[in-house]
Amino acid sequence: MAGTRLDPIDRKILAELQADGRMTNVELAKRVGISAPPCLRRVRTLEESGYIRGYHANVNARELGFEVQVFAMVGLASQAESDLTAFEEKCRNWPLVRECHMLNGEVDFLLKCVAPDLSSFQSFLTGQLLTTPNVESVKTSLVIRPAKDEPGVPFDVLESRLKNAP
Amino acid sequence: MAGTRLDPIDRKILAELQADGRMTNVELAKRVGISAPPCLRRVRTLEESGYIRGYHANVNARELGFEVQVFAMVGLASQAESDLTAFEEKCRNWPLVRECHMLNGEVDFLLKCVAPDLSSFQSFLTGQLLTTPNVESVKTSLVIRPAKDEPGVPFDVLESRLKNAP
Protein backbone atom coordinates (compact mmCIF):
# COMPACT_ATOMS: atom_id res chain seq x y z
CA MET A 1 0.00 0.00 0.00
CA ALA A 2 0.94 3.63 0.31
CA GLY A 3 3.74 3.41 2.80
CA THR A 4 5.81 0.81 1.05
CA ARG A 5 9.30 2.17 0.85
CA LEU A 6 10.34 3.19 -2.63
CA ASP A 7 13.69 2.34 -4.12
CA PRO A 8 15.70 4.74 -6.29
CA ILE A 9 14.21 3.29 -9.49
CA ASP A 10 10.66 3.92 -8.27
CA ARG A 11 11.54 7.49 -7.41
CA LYS A 12 13.11 7.97 -10.83
CA ILE A 13 9.94 6.63 -12.45
CA LEU A 14 7.84 9.10 -10.48
CA ALA A 15 10.13 11.97 -11.37
CA GLU A 16 10.05 11.09 -15.06
CA LEU A 17 6.28 10.67 -15.19
CA GLN A 18 5.77 13.88 -13.28
CA ALA A 19 7.86 15.65 -15.91
CA ASP A 20 6.25 13.87 -18.86
CA GLY A 21 3.16 11.87 -18.08
CA ARG A 22 2.73 10.63 -21.63
CA MET A 23 6.17 9.13 -22.02
CA THR A 24 6.05 5.63 -23.50
CA ASN A 25 6.92 2.75 -21.26
CA VAL A 26 9.98 1.77 -23.32
CA GLU A 27 11.35 5.30 -23.11
CA LEU A 28 10.69 5.32 -19.38
CA ALA A 29 12.38 1.95 -18.98
CA LYS A 30 15.41 3.18 -20.89
CA ARG A 31 15.70 6.25 -18.68
CA VAL A 32 15.45 4.38 -15.40
CA GLY A 33 17.81 1.67 -16.61
CA ILE A 34 15.64 -1.47 -16.62
CA SER A 35 13.77 -3.35 -19.33
CA ALA A 36 10.19 -2.61 -20.24
CA PRO A 37 8.24 -5.38 -18.47
CA PRO A 38 9.42 -4.70 -14.89
CA CYS A 39 9.13 -1.00 -15.55
CA LEU A 40 5.49 -1.41 -16.47
CA ARG A 41 4.86 -3.52 -13.38
CA ARG A 42 6.40 -0.84 -11.20
CA VAL A 43 4.24 1.83 -12.78
CA ARG A 44 1.11 -0.25 -12.18
CA THR A 45 2.12 -0.81 -8.57
CA LEU A 46 2.75 2.89 -8.07
CA GLU A 47 -0.67 3.64 -9.52
CA GLU A 48 -2.44 1.08 -7.37
CA SER A 49 -0.66 2.08 -4.18
CA GLY A 50 -1.61 5.71 -4.62
CA TYR A 51 1.82 7.16 -5.28
CA ILE A 52 0.48 8.12 -8.69
CA ARG A 53 -2.96 9.69 -8.41
CA GLY A 54 -3.56 10.25 -12.09
CA TYR A 55 -2.29 11.82 -15.26
CA HIS A 56 -3.51 15.13 -16.58
CA ALA A 57 -2.93 17.26 -19.62
CA ASN A 58 -2.05 20.78 -18.59
CA VAL A 59 -4.36 22.92 -20.71
CA ASN A 60 -3.97 26.62 -21.43
CA ALA A 61 -6.80 28.12 -19.40
CA ARG A 62 -6.44 31.60 -20.81
CA GLU A 63 -6.59 30.50 -24.44
CA LEU A 64 -9.64 28.44 -23.63
CA GLY A 65 -11.47 31.50 -22.39
CA PHE A 66 -10.75 31.44 -18.67
CA GLU A 67 -9.17 34.85 -18.54
CA VAL A 68 -9.08 35.43 -14.81
CA GLN A 69 -7.67 33.56 -11.87
CA VAL A 70 -8.58 34.69 -8.38
CA PHE A 71 -7.56 33.68 -4.89
CA ALA A 72 -10.27 34.02 -2.26
CA MET A 73 -9.54 34.02 1.46
CA VAL A 74 -12.58 32.89 3.35
CA GLY A 75 -13.37 33.28 7.02
CA LEU A 76 -16.21 31.32 8.59
CA ALA A 77 -18.35 32.36 11.53
CA SER A 78 -18.23 28.89 13.08
CA GLN A 79 -15.26 26.55 12.83
CA ALA A 80 -17.05 23.53 14.23
CA GLU A 81 -15.97 20.43 12.36
CA SER A 82 -19.38 19.95 10.79
CA ASP A 83 -19.35 23.53 9.54
CA LEU A 84 -15.89 23.13 8.08
CA THR A 85 -16.82 20.00 6.18
CA ALA A 86 -20.05 21.60 5.02
CA PHE A 87 -18.08 24.44 3.48
CA GLU A 88 -15.61 22.03 1.88
CA GLU A 89 -18.50 20.15 0.34
CA LYS A 90 -19.83 23.39 -1.13
CA CYS A 91 -16.44 24.08 -2.68
CA ARG A 92 -16.31 20.65 -4.27
CA ASN A 93 -19.56 21.43 -6.04
CA TRP A 94 -18.52 24.83 -7.37
CA PRO A 95 -16.78 24.26 -10.70
CA LEU A 96 -15.06 27.65 -10.65
CA VAL A 97 -13.31 26.69 -7.41
CA ARG A 98 -10.38 24.51 -8.46
CA GLU A 99 -8.61 24.28 -5.13
CA CYS A 100 -9.73 24.66 -1.54
CA HIS A 101 -7.23 24.52 1.31
CA MET A 102 -7.96 24.78 4.99
CA LEU A 103 -5.34 27.01 6.57
CA ASN A 104 -4.18 27.90 10.01
CA GLY A 105 -4.03 31.57 11.02
CA GLU A 106 -6.46 34.37 10.46
CA VAL A 107 -8.19 32.97 7.43
CA ASP A 108 -9.98 29.62 7.40
CA PHE A 109 -9.85 28.67 3.72
CA LEU A 110 -7.88 29.68 0.68
CA LEU A 111 -9.64 29.08 -2.64
CA LYS A 112 -8.10 29.17 -6.07
CA CYS A 113 -10.74 30.07 -8.63
CA VAL A 114 -10.86 30.47 -12.38
CA ALA A 115 -13.49 32.31 -14.39
CA PRO A 116 -14.08 33.42 -17.98
CA ASP A 117 -14.01 37.09 -16.97
CA LEU A 118 -14.25 39.38 -13.99
CA SER A 119 -17.99 39.81 -14.17
CA SER A 120 -18.67 36.10 -14.10
CA PHE A 121 -16.38 35.79 -11.11
CA GLN A 122 -18.21 38.66 -9.43
CA SER A 123 -21.53 36.95 -9.97
CA PHE A 124 -20.15 33.76 -8.45
CA LEU A 125 -18.81 35.76 -5.54
CA THR A 126 -21.98 37.66 -4.76
CA GLY A 127 -24.43 35.00 -5.85
CA GLN A 128 -22.79 31.89 -4.42
CA LEU A 129 -19.84 32.37 -2.11
CA LEU A 130 -21.06 35.37 -0.13
CA THR A 131 -24.57 34.00 0.26
CA THR A 132 -23.35 30.71 1.73
CA PRO A 133 -24.43 30.35 5.35
CA ASN A 134 -21.58 30.63 7.83
CA VAL A 135 -19.34 32.52 5.41
CA GLU A 136 -18.35 35.58 7.39
CA SER A 137 -15.66 37.27 5.33
CA VAL A 138 -14.19 36.91 1.86
CA LYS A 139 -11.15 38.76 0.61
CA THR A 140 -10.34 38.26 -3.06
CA SER A 141 -7.11 38.91 -4.92
CA LEU A 142 -6.83 38.82 -8.67
CA VAL A 143 -3.81 37.13 -10.18
CA ILE A 144 -2.04 39.79 -12.20
CA ARG A 145 0.41 37.39 -13.70
CA PRO A 146 1.56 33.88 -12.96
CA ALA A 147 5.30 33.79 -12.39
CA LYS A 148 5.82 30.12 -11.66
CA ASP A 149 3.49 27.15 -11.83
CA GLU A 150 5.26 23.85 -11.41
CA PRO A 151 3.19 20.76 -10.75
CA GLY A 152 4.09 18.28 -8.05
CA VAL A 153 7.15 18.06 -5.90
CA PRO A 154 10.89 18.79 -6.32
CA PHE A 155 12.48 15.37 -6.65
CA ASP A 156 15.97 16.81 -6.44
CA VAL A 157 15.22 18.00 -2.90
CA LEU A 158 14.00 14.52 -2.05
CA GLU A 159 17.10 12.82 -3.42
CA SER A 160 19.51 15.13 -1.65
CA ARG A 161 17.72 14.52 1.64
CA LEU A 162 17.86 10.77 1.16
CA LYS A 163 21.56 10.96 0.37
CA ASN A 164 22.27 12.79 3.62
CA ALA A 165 20.11 10.46 5.72
CA PRO A 166 19.75 7.06 4.03
CA MET B 1 -1.48 29.15 -33.43
CA ALA B 2 -2.88 29.80 -29.99
CA GLY B 3 -5.94 31.77 -30.90
CA THR B 4 -7.29 29.45 -33.55
CA ARG B 5 -10.89 28.77 -32.70
CA LEU B 6 -11.53 25.31 -31.39
CA ASP B 7 -14.42 23.17 -32.51
CA PRO B 8 -16.44 20.93 -30.17
CA ILE B 9 -14.26 17.91 -30.96
CA ASP B 10 -11.11 19.78 -29.97
CA ARG B 11 -12.68 20.84 -26.71
CA LYS B 12 -13.77 17.26 -26.01
CA ILE B 13 -10.21 16.10 -26.67
CA LEU B 14 -8.87 18.66 -24.22
CA ALA B 15 -11.44 17.68 -21.60
CA GLU B 16 -10.63 13.99 -21.97
CA LEU B 17 -6.88 14.49 -21.83
CA GLN B 18 -7.22 16.78 -18.85
CA ALA B 19 -9.13 14.01 -17.07
CA ASP B 20 -6.80 11.22 -18.20
CA GLY B 21 -3.58 12.32 -19.80
CA ARG B 22 -2.37 8.81 -20.49
CA MET B 23 -5.39 7.66 -22.45
CA THR B 24 -4.44 5.90 -25.69
CA ASN B 25 -5.21 7.63 -28.93
CA VAL B 26 -7.67 4.96 -30.05
CA GLU B 27 -9.61 5.28 -26.81
CA LEU B 28 -9.59 9.04 -27.15
CA ALA B 29 -10.75 8.80 -30.77
CA LYS B 30 -13.60 6.51 -29.74
CA ARG B 31 -14.74 8.94 -27.05
CA VAL B 32 -14.71 12.00 -29.27
CA GLY B 33 -16.38 10.15 -32.12
CA ILE B 34 -13.79 10.22 -34.90
CA SER B 35 -11.24 7.71 -36.11
CA ALA B 36 -7.72 7.50 -34.76
CA PRO B 37 -5.66 9.25 -37.46
CA PRO B 38 -7.49 12.60 -37.46
CA CYS B 39 -7.71 12.41 -33.68
CA LEU B 40 -3.96 12.11 -33.40
CA ARG B 41 -3.50 14.99 -35.82
CA ARG B 42 -5.74 17.16 -33.68
CA VAL B 43 -3.83 16.27 -30.54
CA ARG B 44 -0.51 17.18 -32.18
CA THR B 45 -1.96 20.46 -33.37
CA LEU B 46 -3.26 21.24 -29.89
CA GLU B 47 0.16 20.48 -28.46
CA GLU B 48 1.99 22.62 -31.00
CA SER B 49 -0.40 25.54 -30.68
CA GLY B 50 0.01 25.66 -26.92
CA TYR B 51 -3.48 24.58 -25.92
CA ILE B 52 -1.81 21.58 -24.31
CA ARG B 53 1.24 22.61 -22.32
CA GLY B 54 2.29 19.17 -21.19
CA TYR B 55 1.28 16.01 -19.40
CA HIS B 56 2.12 15.29 -15.80
CA ALA B 57 1.63 12.45 -13.38
CA ASN B 58 0.01 13.68 -10.19
CA VAL B 59 2.20 12.22 -7.45
CA ASN B 60 1.31 11.85 -3.81
CA ALA B 61 3.50 14.47 -2.17
CA ARG B 62 2.77 13.41 1.39
CA GLU B 63 3.63 9.75 0.82
CA LEU B 64 6.83 10.83 -0.84
CA GLY B 65 7.91 12.69 2.27
CA PHE B 66 6.68 16.20 1.61
CA GLU B 67 4.55 16.45 4.69
CA VAL B 68 3.80 20.14 4.74
CA GLN B 69 2.30 22.56 2.30
CA VAL B 70 2.48 26.27 3.05
CA PHE B 71 1.14 29.41 1.46
CA ALA B 72 3.31 32.47 1.84
CA MET B 73 2.04 35.98 1.21
CA VAL B 74 4.92 38.23 0.32
CA GLY B 75 5.06 42.01 0.31
CA LEU B 76 7.93 43.82 -1.39
CA ALA B 77 9.40 47.18 -0.45
CA SER B 78 9.63 48.29 -4.07
CA GLN B 79 7.18 47.28 -6.77
CA ALA B 80 9.22 48.63 -9.65
CA GLU B 81 8.97 46.26 -12.58
CA SER B 82 12.62 45.27 -12.35
CA ASP B 83 12.16 44.43 -8.67
CA LEU B 84 9.08 42.37 -9.38
CA THR B 85 10.80 40.31 -12.07
CA ALA B 86 13.86 39.92 -9.84
CA PHE B 87 11.69 38.38 -7.15
CA GLU B 88 9.94 36.13 -9.66
CA GLU B 89 13.28 34.90 -10.86
CA LYS B 90 14.26 34.05 -7.29
CA CYS B 91 11.07 32.02 -6.92
CA ARG B 92 11.77 30.07 -10.09
CA ASN B 93 15.07 28.99 -8.58
CA TRP B 94 13.67 27.87 -5.24
CA PRO B 95 12.59 24.26 -5.58
CA LEU B 96 10.33 24.39 -2.53
CA VAL B 97 8.29 27.14 -4.17
CA ARG B 98 5.98 25.39 -6.60
CA GLU B 99 3.78 28.32 -7.56
CA CYS B 100 4.28 32.06 -7.50
CA HIS B 101 1.44 34.41 -8.41
CA MET B 102 1.55 38.17 -8.54
CA LEU B 103 -1.61 39.52 -6.96
CA ASN B 104 -3.41 42.81 -6.75
CA GLY B 105 -4.33 44.17 -3.32
CA GLU B 106 -2.35 44.33 -0.10
CA VAL B 107 0.01 41.50 -0.81
CA ASP B 108 2.33 41.41 -3.82
CA PHE B 109 2.92 37.67 -4.28
CA LEU B 110 1.30 34.47 -3.18
CA LEU B 111 3.62 31.46 -3.03
CA LYS B 112 2.60 27.84 -2.72
CA CYS B 113 5.41 25.90 -1.10
CA VAL B 114 6.02 22.28 -0.17
CA ALA B 115 8.56 20.96 2.31
CA PRO B 116 9.48 17.68 3.96
CA ASP B 117 8.64 19.04 7.40
CA LEU B 118 8.04 22.25 9.27
CA SER B 119 11.63 22.75 10.28
CA SER B 120 12.92 22.53 6.74
CA PHE B 121 10.29 25.04 5.69
CA GLN B 122 11.34 27.31 8.54
CA SER B 123 14.95 27.17 7.45
CA PHE B 124 13.92 28.05 3.91
CA LEU B 125 11.84 30.92 5.27
CA THR B 126 14.46 32.41 7.51
CA GLY B 127 17.48 31.47 5.41
CA GLN B 128 16.19 32.26 1.93
CA LEU B 129 12.89 34.08 1.65
CA LEU B 130 13.27 36.55 4.50
CA THR B 131 16.85 37.39 3.62
CA THR B 132 16.02 38.25 0.02
CA PRO B 133 16.59 41.94 -0.66
CA ASN B 134 13.39 43.92 -1.17
CA VAL B 135 11.24 41.37 0.70
CA GLU B 136 9.47 43.48 3.28
CA SER B 137 6.89 41.19 4.82
CA VAL B 138 6.02 37.49 4.71
CA LYS B 139 2.95 35.96 6.24
CA THR B 140 2.78 32.17 6.11
CA SER B 141 -0.18 29.87 6.51
CA LEU B 142 0.12 26.14 6.90
CA VAL B 143 -2.32 23.96 4.98
CA ILE B 144 -4.19 21.98 7.62
CA ARG B 145 -5.96 19.82 5.10
CA PRO B 146 -6.58 19.97 1.39
CA ALA B 147 -10.29 19.88 0.65
CA LYS B 148 -10.28 20.10 -3.12
CA ASP B 149 -7.49 20.02 -5.65
CA GLU B 150 -8.71 19.77 -9.22
CA PRO B 151 -6.27 20.42 -12.03
CA GLY B 152 -7.12 22.65 -14.95
CA VAL B 153 -10.39 24.21 -15.92
CA PRO B 154 -14.07 23.24 -15.70
CA PHE B 155 -15.02 22.27 -19.24
CA ASP B 156 -18.68 22.03 -18.38
CA VAL B 157 -18.69 25.76 -17.56
CA LEU B 158 -17.05 26.43 -20.91
CA GLU B 159 -19.60 24.38 -22.84
CA SER B 160 -22.61 25.94 -21.17
CA ARG B 161 -21.25 29.40 -21.93
CA LEU B 162 -20.70 28.52 -25.57
CA LYS B 163 -24.21 27.13 -25.83
CA ASN B 164 -25.70 30.38 -24.54
CA ALA B 165 -23.53 32.60 -26.76
CA PRO B 166 -22.39 30.67 -29.82
Add this chain to the structure above:
DNA sequence: TCTGAAACGCATGCTCT
Protein backbone atom coordinates in the same frame (compact mmCIF):
# COMPACT_ATOMS: atom_id res chain seq x y z
C1' DT C 1 12.66 -9.62 -9.74
C1' DC C 2 14.94 -9.24 -13.69
C1' DT C 3 15.70 -10.41 -18.96
C1' DG C 4 14.27 -12.17 -23.47
C1' DA C 5 10.98 -13.77 -26.76
C1' DA C 6 6.54 -13.48 -28.71
C1' DA C 7 1.64 -12.01 -29.49
C1' DC C 8 -1.17 -8.48 -29.65
C1' DG C 9 -2.70 -3.75 -29.94
C1' DC C 10 -1.62 1.05 -30.91
C1' DA C 11 0.54 4.90 -33.50
C1' DT C 12 1.08 6.85 -37.62
C1' DG C 13 1.97 7.50 -42.69
C1' DC C 14 -0.45 7.08 -47.09
C1' DT C 15 -4.21 7.25 -50.10
C1' DC C 16 -8.83 8.06 -51.19
C1' DT C 17 -13.11 10.35 -50.32
Add this chain to the structure above:
DNA sequence: AGAGCATGCGTTTCAGA
Protein backbone atom coordinates in the same frame (compact mmCIF):
# COMPACT_ATOMS: atom_id res chain seq x y z
C1' DA D 1 -10.81 17.30 -42.79
C1' DG D 2 -12.16 12.33 -42.04
C1' DA D 3 -11.89 7.08 -43.05
C1' DG D 4 -9.55 2.84 -44.11
C1' DC D 5 -5.63 0.30 -44.61
C1' DA D 6 -0.70 -1.05 -43.87
C1' DT D 7 3.35 -1.29 -41.22
C1' DG D 8 6.50 -0.53 -37.65
C1' DC D 9 6.76 0.14 -32.81
C1' DG D 10 5.11 -0.13 -28.08
C1' DT D 11 2.70 -2.79 -24.68
C1' DT D 12 1.97 -6.72 -22.27
C1' DT D 13 2.08 -11.67 -21.19
C1' DC D 14 4.78 -15.66 -20.39
C1' DA D 15 8.74 -18.61 -19.61
C1' DG D 16 13.09 -19.05 -17.65
C1' DA D 17 17.37 -17.47 -15.04
